[in-house]
Amino acid sequence: MSEQPERPQGVYITKANGRKIICELAYVGKDADGLDQWECATPLDSNDVLHVDVLPAKSSIVLRPVQ
Numbered sequence: 001m002s003e004q005p006e007r008p009q010g011v012y013i014t015k016a017n018g019r020k021i022i023c024e025l026a027y028v029g030k031d032a033d034g035l036d037q038w039e040c041a042t043p044l045d046s047n048d049v050l051h052v053d054v055l056p057a058k059s060s061i062v063l064r065p066v067q
Contacts, residue, residue: 005036008061010053013042023050028062035060 004027011023024041031037036059040050044063052061 005059006056008038008052008055008059010051011040011061012051013040013044014049014051016045016047025061031060034058037062040064 007027008025011025012020013023014020021042025038026041028037028039036056038059039062044050050061050063055061
């Protein structure tokens with residue numbers, strides 16, 4: 001059984017109007033450099049701010065392009 005990588009903690013989005021929402025993360029696997037990649041599954045707007053309290057070593061968060 002494979003071990004699940006450590007999740008980033010305290011990930012949320014601050015909207016332009018100041019409202020904060022929790023960012024849903026989905027594990028997408030390792031990149032070419034061996035980093036655990038997490039995708040922000042919550043839609044983002046161009047003026048949103050992403051906050052991360054704890055990003056484990058060897059992890060990254062992938063953002064979808066603004067639509």
